[in-house]
Amino acid sequence: MVAMAAVRRLRALATAGPGLRGLSVTSRARPRGLVYEQHGEPAQVLQLKDIDLAELWDSGVRVKMIAAPINPSDINMIQGTYAILADLPAVGGNEGVGQVMEVGSRVTSLKPGDLVIPADAGLGTWRTEAVFSEESLLKMPSDIPVTCAATLGVNPCTAYRMLSDFETLKPGDSLIQNSANSGVGQAVIQIAAAKGIKTINVVRDRPDLQELVDRLKSLGADHVVTEEMLRKPDVKDLLKNVPKPMLALNGVGGKSATELLRHLQHKGTMVTYGGMSKQPVTVPVSALIFKDVKLRGFWMTQWKRDHAQNKEELRKMIEDLCSLIRQGQLTAPACREVPLANYQEALTASMKPYISAKQILLM
Structure with a gap:
């Protein structure tokens, strides 16, 4: 409700006429942001402070940010352990939604x-608030x-691409994934269900396991099992009505990834997109020799950069995902909305184990 109220206020401002758009930067409240000047633990290096707003150039777009989530990649960038790092000092966050307030003459x-x-x-x-380039x-x-x-x-984009780019799955086929309660995992369940693809979803055991199982099944999950259950011989009986998966999606690494390979079909593919366990992927020799499995990796940022010159495929993906949202077949992950001023609370919650709710900063 808070987020929707913010959108209504911003839409009213954006349509208030030339008088508002002609206001100088100095006559508005100073933009604020979560800034880090060195790498380290987010709770220690992030500061909420006033930031300068760039002048609006010909191809620039002034955007009032509405909401932005805290993702693991955001944390890793601040820690200095991610594949891409921003020039310091930097504002945190890689994802979010905002509203256009003003555009340059060539936009x-x-x-x-x-x-x-x-x-x-x-x-x-x-x-x-910020000024970004149109592109x-x-x-x-x-x-x-x-x-x-x-x-x-x-x-959702990561889930969409992994379901589209590595194996051709038909209605009735199946996939297996770990980290099934993550943002990617929840999107995989919903997109796969919309396509008629069965999902075997692996999660860590936890005190509220049944609550999590019920929630994932409400999204369309066919089977939800713990990593311990997946290692037991009788799991075959549990999964006997599901065809052996051709696709495995690995967001954990370590022993969890090895277990996915054990259940993969002959010539199947395992795609690794994350490593939450911080353990390497160990591949049994038998999986390579006797099952001829394929091991691939995926990084959404690289995919977007590979398609930066021609955004048609990116736009089509966004349109497809939005269509699923309109049809009620794709929802946001379980979220907890937190005002920007309470960012420390959101950071702490985002780094706790067994927390399935994504923290959303409201601007």
């Missing part, structure tokens, strides 16, 4: 009032819920 694809999301990582979305933004349909828009560009 043709966007206008005041449009909702936008980043087209690439590294923009620094944990701020109240760094993607227009979002106005009828998409704020939390869906804020969390669309990373996890």
Whole structure:
């Protein structure tokens, strides 16, 4: 409700006429953002402070940020352990949704009032306001819920590509994935269900396991098992009505990834997109020799950069995902909305084990 109220206020501002758009930067409240000047633990190095707003150039777009999630990659970038690092000092956050307030004279694809999301990582979305380049933004349909828009560009896109680019799965086929309660995992369950693809979903054991199982099944999961259950011989009886999967999606690594390979069909593919266990993927020799499995990796940021010159495929993916959202077949992950001023609370919650709710910063 808070996020929707923010959207209504911003839309009213964006359509208030030339008088508002003509205000100088100094007559508005100073933009604020979560800034880090060195790498380290986010709770220690992030500071909420006033930040400078760049002048609006010909191809620039002034955006009022509405909401932005906290993802594991955001944490890793601040820690200095991610594959790409921003120049310091930097504003945290790689994903989010904002509203266009003003555009430069050469901007043709966007206008005041449009909702936008980043087209690439590294923009620094944990701020109240910014000026971005036109090419760094993607227009979002106005009828998409704020939390869906804020969390669309990373996890659902990752799920969509992994389901599309590695194996040709037909209705009735199956896949197996670990980290099934993650943002990617929840998106995989829903997109697969919409396509008629069966899912075997692996999660860590936890005190509220049944609650998690019920929630994942409400999203369309066919089977939800713990890593311990997956290692037991009688799991074959549990999964006897599901065809052996051709695709395995690995967001954990370590022993969990090895177990996925054990259940993969002959000539199947395991795609690794994360390593939450911080353990290497260990592949049994028998899986390579006797099952001829394929091992692939996927990184959404690289995919977007590979398609930066021609964004048609990116736009089609966003359109397909938005269509699923409209049909009620894809929802945002379980979210907890936190005001930007309470960012320390959100950071702490995002790094706790067994927390399935994604923390969303409201600007």
